[in-house]
Amino acid sequence: MLAPGVQATGIPSGPMPPTGAVPPGMRPPVRWGPAVPHTPWWQQEGMISRMLAVAGVGVTLIGVVMLLVLAAQAGLFGPVPRVAAGAVFSAALVGVGMRVFGRAGGRVGGIALAATGIAGAYLDVVAVSAIYDWLYPPLGLAVALAVAAGGVALAMHWKSQPLAVLVVAGAAVLSPVVTTEVVLPAFLIVLQLACVPVQLDRDWPLLHVVRTLPAVLATLLAIGSAAFDATAHDRVYRLLAAAVAVAVVGLVGNILVVRRRPGDLTATITFGLATIPLLAAPALFARHTGAIVAAVFAVVLLLVAAVSTVSKLRELVRIPGHVGLVAAVAGSFALLEACIGVTEVQTLPIALFLVTSGFLGMAGQQRSRVAAGIAAAFAAVGALVYLATVNPETLAAQRYAEEQLGISTALAAVLALAVVAAGVWCVRKFATRTGDETTESILWIPTSVVALYAVTAATVSVGVATGLPDGFVxxxxxxxxxxxxxxxxxxxxxxxxxxxxxxxxxxxxxxxxxxxxxxxxxxxxxxxxxxxxxxxxxxxxxxxxxxxxxxxxxxxxxxxxxxxxxxxxxxxxx
Structure with a gap:
């Protein structure tokens, strides 16, 4: 007996399924192929050779440093044989590397040899300039720039990011072993500068970090050391120049890169790192001098941020928003330093509330959340500083009020009211854009509390400032x-x-x-x-x-x- 719906041929009767469809009862069993074995990382192609090459670069460069520094400390050989041996050895490594690179399977070895030779030549120039004083520092920096430029040019020719990274990293890591003098940041800044043309043509994110971080760390450590050293007066302006150079190279390099690759976030992050030494530089000087340094830096950074905010200017200069964000944050820190440098505790809230009002005006006009966030930060800092002096206990007790309050606290309170008004206007601008009236309604409660406190602080301060016996009441x-x-x-x-x-x-x-x-x-x-x-x-x-x-x-x-x-x-x- 045949099953219902089945013909004698064994093929089910009834309408045929669409072309390419297989009835459920006739689907072939699924056959899984053999599992692909997982290859351990040490067995992957080229991994061991790369590890050995990197280790060889490091060990060989340490040997070059020993030749240049430790042999000099032990009195072995003379200065000329040591420097000449280092130069000849470096040149030989570069020559052999170029020869090996052109052979089959010689890419890894050629890169390692060439990187070792170029980094060794750079260290040789550092020793000639910083240890033996054979080259005047500007001339030594020029020679070092030529060596580094030759190395990155070879990396571009070979299309090898590892070569550029090994050259810069090897020279940067071992340069502090050769010298710890004030000229060290300059040699690391040369490495930072030499790689800028490479970044314009190649998207090598690791090189961004390697070329920037050593210069930032060395300059920052030198500034920190000099800030606590009472005898470092002869170095402060050279360290300021180094901090300016790091920031300028970071800013200019970043702008040039993002104009070609607007999505290069690594370049913008390294620009943010490059601003740190100059933000720390005001600690080297007296308050007012440091405030001038911070103010100039703030103006430059905030101009960059403003250009990226205004649509027409942004289209003209082609600076993306993430660059403006980093510039705005760094510029705000510099502006805060300037405010602290030119004010006292009583007058600092005045400066902070003025800055807050300016950022709120920009935020409302441009619908800029970045400006609004910076304004909120300045307002919070200003409020904390103000409350440290004009706290509820001071307002409630006549003795404390007469000791702490005056015209400056009254003016700061009036400016706080202006900040409240500007903040309400700014929130209404954003609410109009988003159609969100709930947020505006909720903000009325804290706004009213702040306004009432500011009114009380202003009137009591004015009353105390008059000097009348009943001024407080x-x-x-x-x-x-x-x-x-x-x-x-x-x-x-x-x-x-x-x-x-x-x-x-x-x-x-x-x-x-x-x-x-x-x-x-x-x-x-x-x-x-x-x-x-x-x-x-x-x-x-x-x-x-x-x-x-x-x-x-x-x-x-x-x-x-x-x-x-x-x-x-x-x-x-x-």
Whole structure:
């Protein structure tokens, strides 16, 4: 008996499946091929040869350093034989490397030999300039630049990033063994500079790091050592020049590279590293001199950031956004250093709040989140510095207030109010762009708290600054009145917009009621116990009149709204 739907041939009857489709019952079993064995890393093609080549480069260069330095310390041979032997040996290695490279399978060996020879020649030039003083430093740096340029040119010709990396890394790592003098950063900066043309033509990210990091570390360590050395006055300007050179090479090299490859993030990261020594350089000088150095550096970096922010300029100079971000962050640090250098503790918040206002203006105008973030950072630092002096205890106790407060704290409080206003404007700009009104509503609460605190600090500071015996209590009385005046303004604004824009009216009325509650709490919990005489009477009278005014207006507006609702209902019924 055949199964239903099966013909005598064994082929299922019924409609044929589409071309290329196989019925489920006739699918052939899946046969898996033999598993591909995993090759350990040490058995991968060329891995061992590369490891041996790198080890050979390192060991041979150490031998060159021993010839140049340790033999000199032990008094072996003379200076001329040591230098000549190093030069001849390096040239021979380069020659053999070029010969080996052209043979079958000779790429790894040729690269290793050539890299060893070029790095050895560079170390020989460092020794001739720094140890034996046979070459005046500028001439020695020029010769070193020629050697390094020849090495990277050969790497470009061979299309070999490893050759360039080995040359730069070998020379950079062993140069501090040859010399630790102030000329060392200069020789490492030469390596940083020599590789810039390579990066314009080749996308070699590892070379970015290897050419930049040694110069940054050496210059930074030299600056740190000199900053704690009272006898280093003769070196500070040379170290400043080294820090400037590292930053300039990093900035110019980065701009040239990203104009060709806008997505090269490694170049931008190394540019950020290159700014660190110059950010540390103000520590070498007196406060005002260091502030000038930081201010000039801040201007340059922030100009780069501004160019990358403005769309027309960005298209003209072709600087991508990630370069502007790094420049803005580094420039902000430099600007903070400048602010600290030209101010005292009492006046530092003034400078910080001024800077904050500027960044907020740029953020709102350009819709720049980077500028907004920097503004928030400066505002936070300014607030912390301000609260260190004008804390709640200082505002509450007359003795502390008379010791700490004055015109500078009053001006800083006024600027804090300006920062609050600029921040609200900036948030509204972003909210208009994104259509997010919730964030704007939530921010009104902390904004109101900050504004009330700043108003109190300003009025009390002005009162104390007048030198009057009752200046402290007059300032607090004025603060309470201003709190209530602000609450009244918010409530009246909300009532006026009740029919036009319900969300705006709701926000204004809620804020006004909260501030009213705060003003009444201050009036009864603090002012009643602290103030006396006519000052206390004036505070209660003014606050009372404002409450009556706004209460009357509040009742009338809602009565009119209720009457209009009833009238519209009667009209609809008729």
């Amino acid at each position: 007059v300032g607090h009385s004025a603060a309470t009145i201003l709190w209530m005046a602000a609450a009244t303004g918010a409530l009246l604004f909300g009532l006026r917009n009740l029919a036009r824009s319900a969300p705006v009216a709701k926000l204004a009325l809620g804020s006004g009621l909260l501030v009213t509650a705060a003003a009444l709490a201050k009036l009864f919990l603090f002012d009643l116990a602290t103030l006396d005489g006519l000052v206390r009477v004036a505070a209660f009278l003014v606050v009372g009149v404002l409450l009556l005014t706004v209460g009357t207006r509040y009742a009338r507006v809602f009565a009119e709204a209720g009457g209009a609702t009833r009238d519209s209902g009667d009209t609809a019924a008729h």
